[in-house]
Amino acid sequence: MKRDYTHISTEELLQDDFFISSIINPTEETQIFWERRLADGNIDPEVFREARNILLSLNRAPHRTDVPEERIEKLWERIEDSVNGVRPASRRTPAAKRWMWPAALVASAACIAVAIILRPLTGPDNGTTTINGTDVRTLAHTEDTNYIKLVLGEKVVEMPGDEARVDYSRNGLTINEQEIAGQDREQGKLNLLAVPYGKRSTLILADSSRLWINAGTKVIYPEKFAGDRREIYVDGEVYGEIAHNLAWPFVIKTKRAGIEVLGTTLNVNAYEKEEELSVVLVGGKVAVTNAKGRKSELAPNQMYFSSGEHDYITAVDVEEYVSWKDGNYKFRNEKIATIVKRLSKYYNINIVADLSTSGLTCSGELILKDELIRVLDVICNTAQIQYTWDSEKRTYMLHR
Known part of the structure; x- marks a missing residue:
């Protein structure tokens, strides 16, 4: 049964069957439930975040979470004390490497535990693909x-x-x-x-x-x-x-x-x-x-x-950095080489700046729906440089 979570602690939340089920096997209904409680202040956001991350960390080993390992260890000790009355001999195992649930959690959510073991989760994370x-x-x-x-x-x-x-x-x-x-x-x-x-x-x-x-x-x-x-x-x-x-x-x-x-x-x-x-x-x-x-x-x-x-x-x-989404390109004191590199992507044509422009920067705003020739004219007039077209290499070259 769903309860009042207004003053719940992290360790109490980690023993709540509904919370465990909704985090491990989320549905649209449970996501809306927690979103509303967070928005209405009916649960402490830090308590929710910490309990959620600890719960998910059970089967993310050896991936990291943003909850300190010492904090996880202390919380699990307190939960194990309240559930079992004694601390298991294995409690000194680092929390990030735990693969076992406290007995009461296993009993109340056995099917959830099986789902986790079959489908380990990855971290939030370091560029995995x-x-x-x-x-x-x-x-x-x-x-x-x-x-x-x-x-x-x-x-x-x-x-x-x-x-x-x-x-x-x-x-x-x-x-x-x-x-x-x-x-x-x-x-x-x-x-x-x-x-x-x-x-x-x-x-x-x-x-x-x-x-x-x-x-x-x-x-x-x-x-x-x-x-x-x-x-x-x-x-x-x-x-x-x-x-x-x-x-x-x-x-x-x-x-x-x-x-x-x-x-x-x-x-x-x-x-x-x-x-x-x-x-x-x-x-x-x-x-x-x-x-x-x-x-x-x-x-x-x-x-x-x-x-x-x-x-x-x-x-x-x-x-x-975001003006491109509206069809513009704003820049300030930007290197000529950086500007033409981005323009090459926008217009799908090779544009390079030779070494003679290496010390030059430019500020302004370009309209990306304009013809490329007009855009290059604006850059060259502003920076006092020129461009030429190499038909063999199909490349625009900017130079002094």
């Missing part, structure tokens, strides 16, 4: 085309034009406002949206989270989210407005890092073929865990940046 047990890299290596492409299992839909809108938020699937017949959503089934260079798309996921997908980007995601977390994989750049649900975290996985978000607006730039990764937080809360397991939390108007072995957090003007 699996969703629902599937290695997404097998999907990501789809053949590149000049069309925006949606891969639905054995079915492939190619979309002409420079932009597309794919929407899973209704009962079925719609592409550019047209419903795709016979496409019933399956829980956990992975789809791939591949956006080639020179194109852009909008993707509305099953939970109503909205992604703006930049040129040269692939996104892998479930048709319908399953499990305790909403997980997607990104190779490229996306701007996201993530549906708020404290009880159901949203995780963006990339090759180099995992990004856990809670009702967040952010921009992620993580092209697999490039060394750099950046996460810019517009609003909300986000935590980035790098490949070594180090976790960094961002505040709004901050950017997490990593390249090779180095990473840092810095304050930024978010408009410079």
